[in-house]
Amino acid sequence: MSTERDHRIPSPTISEVAAAAGVGRATVARTLGGYGSVSAKTRDRILAVAKELGYRPNSIARSMTTGETRTLGVVLADVGNPFFAGVLRGISDAARKADYDVLVLSTDEDLQLEAAAIEVLVDKQVDGIALAPAAGRSASLPHLDIVAKREIPLVLLDRLVDTVDADAVVINNRESSRQAVMSLIEKGHTRIAFVWGPVTNEPAAGADDLRRILDHALWSDGERLLGYLEALELAGIPFDTSLVTHVLKNESQATRAVLGMLSLSDPPTAIFATETDALTGSLRALRQRGLRCPEDVSLIGFDDSSWASVMTPPMSVVAQPMHQLGELTAECLLARVAGSEAPVATHVLEADLIERDSVAPPPTRP
Amino acid sequence: MSTERDHRIPSPTISEVAAAAGVGRATVARTLGGYGSVSAKTRDRILAVAKELGYRPNSIARSMTTGETRTLGVVLADVGNPFFAGVLRGISDAARKADYDVLVLSTDEDLQLEAAAIEVLVDKQVDGIALAPAAGRSASLPHLDIVAKREIPLVLLDRLVDTVDADAVVINNRESSRQAVMSLIEKGHTRIAFVWGPVTNEPAAGADDLRRILDHALWSDGERLLGYLEALELAGIPFDTSLVTHVLKNESQATRAVLGMLSLSDPPTAIFATETDALTGSLRALRQRGLRCPEDVSLIGFDDSSWASVMTPPMSVVAQPMHQLGELTAECLLARVAGSEAPVATHVLEADLIERDSVAPPPTRP
Secondary structure, three states: OHHHHHHHOOOOOHHHHHHHHOOOHHHHHHHHHOOOOOOHHHHHHHHHHHHHOOOOOOHHHHHHHHOOOOEEEEEEOOOOOHHHHHHHHHHHHHHHHOOOEEEEEEOOOOHHHHHHHHHHHHHOOOOEEEEOOOOOOOOOOHHHHHHHHOOOOEEEEOOOOOOOOOEEEEEOHHHHHHHHHHHHHHOOOOOEEEEOOOOOOOOOOOHHHHHHHHOOOOHHHHHHHHHHHHHHHHHOOOOOHHHEOOOOOOHHHHHHHHHHHHOOOOOOOEEEEOOHHHHHHHHHHHHHOOOOOOOOOEEEEEOOOOOHHHOOOOOEEEEOOHHHHHHHHHHHHHHHHOOOOOOOOEEEEOOEEEOOOOOOOOOOOO | OHHHHHHHOOOOOHHHHHHHHOOOHHHHHHHHHOOOOOOHHHHHHHHHHHHHHOOOOOHHHHHHHHOOOOEEEEEEOOOOOHHHHHHHHHHHHHHHHOOOEEEEEEOOOOHHHHHHHHHHHHHOOOOEEEEOOOOOOOOOOHHHHHHHHOOOOEEEEOOOOOOOOOEEEEEOHHHHHHHHHHHHHHOOOOOEEEEOOOOOOOOOOOHHHHHHHHOOOOHHHHHHHHHHHHHHHHHOOOOOHHHEOOOOOOHHHHHHHHHHHHOOOOOOOEEEEOOHHHHHHHHHHHHHHOOOOOOOOEEEEEOOOOOHHHOOOOOEEEEOOHHHHHHHHHHHHHHHHOOOOOOOOEEEEOOEEEOOOOOOOOOOOO
16 A cells, blocks of 8 residues: 555656756756766766655656567557457557557548548657558558658557568468358258349449459458458358448448349348347338348348347347457567567468357248 | 658667767766756766767656656556547547657556556656546545555546546536437337446345445446436436446446346336446347337447447437547647646536437337
8 A cells, every 4th residue: 555655746847856956957867867978976866865755767768778668569450449449458458568558549440531640640759559451452551661660669450561561460360250151051941142242333244343343442351251252152142242242331331232132123121230230220121121031131240339239139249359369469569579580470360260159041032 | 851861860869879979878878868967078078979970868768767667557447448448549639739659558447456456656757647547436446545645646537536636537427327218208208227337146125225325336437327316306207226237347237237127027228228238239139029110119329330320220329529539538648648737627528418319109008
């Protein structure tokens, strides 16, 4: 208890030490900061006075001396999104354990905001940066040049970018997506909608065209779609471009897109929704059409939450290990900050398909 | 574009400027930092060289000179919780608009972690602190003494503490809770469960005893319960201590507590669940008993999410303005950082009761 109390006594300022020692503020700053030249006699007097007054260097003064801020910068799409909130919690927990703090910035998937965020973090001299890039997997990211030049450790999080040579922590999006779609196929579905596909003005003409479009999509989104395509191919089910959405990612767009699909002459009997808003948007479309899940349309979502399992019916989902993703990201980053020269690595965590009651065989055609 | 590119050229270090100007590093630091004495001739040479090399002071050097870090510290219960994630997003947006950044720490409602978080933020010399205190409303918070002594602006967020003299931004918990419970009473309910009440070893003997216990509870939790008590009183419904939970806040505890209530000889016909986990925990209890919502038991939750409205039935909830709560908190804090000497104020935002289909009249007794 008493040490805790002691810590709460404010440290005297440099000016207070200077006044007590009868020297100038700059001399105290040089002495306590350990830079510049001060006579041995003066330094001894200053150190004695500083000790007597209970001086503790603040973190800024320490940073001037050590070049360390003990702060990690985190750049995410949206800190208010439950997925990224869970990831951030994981990063924070691991950082705190190592006595590091976290500066967090949201990009809203906008590359200009991402560039501005990186500039802020470089200016704040964070010791390392964790970034969920807003760029497509084949993009070049000139705003990361300064990070490389300054040799600031960088870890990519949730998404890969081919042009960036850095450690990364992601989940096995393609495999978990393929597994989810396979589980629908095993129940007898052949008309399976995919929400969300990449945003394009013109829907892809076919699977190959779609693969080309994916080069410009977020890696994670692309992988989920590739998993879908692989599952169809494995089962010999022809790809139908009208069953993949090309709309902006928001819930009402998902609802509209799914309503459109349900109006097709050969509508989907199952939907694979690759984010929470895609799932709730799809559910809203089913409700508007008076369709039941799973009797009329089966559903699998992405990301688990306490809601998913209390739905009627409880929703099957691909559950990402959000906290672990954040934790491992921070651990990789801290290892680099500590000087690790291990080869650059991509760590792939596994997502789990949690099967509940939102999947049934397709309805028999009249 | 070209200015953007320019910004990416790394600023030379103080050592590089020193080498080019043929002077010592400390002299450059004094000149560029604007402290200590340097001859006019030397200063001019250093400034000319610094300009030629494109020197831009980094934020740490600026902080040494100005005493500002342009950073706000945010201390929340859990950054991974959807409510606090939404609040943090609001804080971040307002901070970014003002060119401030955000250091965020979670307390898990633990006062020792809160004290440690405050110490970290003081040490990092943040310009202001937003705090969702983990303490009961009547607690004294000695770890905030140093914040007051250093005159670091502080804004309480989501919860009030009587002993802390600071601006606060909260929602009208008591009124919105009373309104929710009144809406249940108007449908004919008199047996209304309250999840979550305060954690106690011994259930309250009566309403007065409960009010005493509330002095040690989080302000927001206490207000929600007081709103419940007020609604009962207004309607002349006797308070029954067995309809208020006293368990730790986690979903499985909520489920257990509700299962216990449903086994009473006079079980609740409605549940008011004051957080998301309380609601999903209650739904799980109903499902385990094979009870339908709203035919057997009506439900009102707290906090809206895209899930709530796609449930079967869609859930009635008290929706808190999370983003606005965060935004206003940051705005108040930034006004204090800018030197506002306005009287200390508590800002109360309104939560809305969103009525959906999870409330019906109580079932008629056999």
